[in-house]
Amino acid sequence: xxxxxxxxxxxxxxxxxxxxxxxxxxxxxxxxxxxxxxxxxxxxxxxxxxxxxxxxxxxxxxxxxxxxxxxxxxxxxxx
Numbered sequence: 001x002x003x004x005x006x007x008x009x010x011x012x013x014x015x016x017x018x019x020x021x022x023x024x025x026x027x028x029x030x031x032x033x034x035x036x037x038x039x040x041x042x043x044x045x046x047x048x049x050x051x052x053x054x055x056x057x058x059x060x061x062x063x064x065x066x067x068x069x070x071x072x073x074x075x076x077x078x079x
Contacts, residue, residue: 001075005042005052005068013041014073021070032061034071 002017016038019026033056034040045052049065063071 014075
């Protein structure tokens with residue numbers, strides 16, 4: 001199942017499947033290590049339209065609501 005990063009629940013993880021944005025957004029996310037095929041885990045998010053905190057590699061990164069809405073994740077199956 002593919003979801004936008006905003007739609008993941010805290011604790012859910014998956015693989016980045018697509019980034020729907022311009023080259024500037026793609027370059028910014030690449031600099032943070034967020035690229036298609038990379039495993040990430042959503043740590044926390046603020047209510048409403050606040051930023052989401054994710055773990056990519058071994059680093060925590062805060063992503064704004066607008067950016068997070070353009071990152072699509074193939075969610076890992078729960079066991």
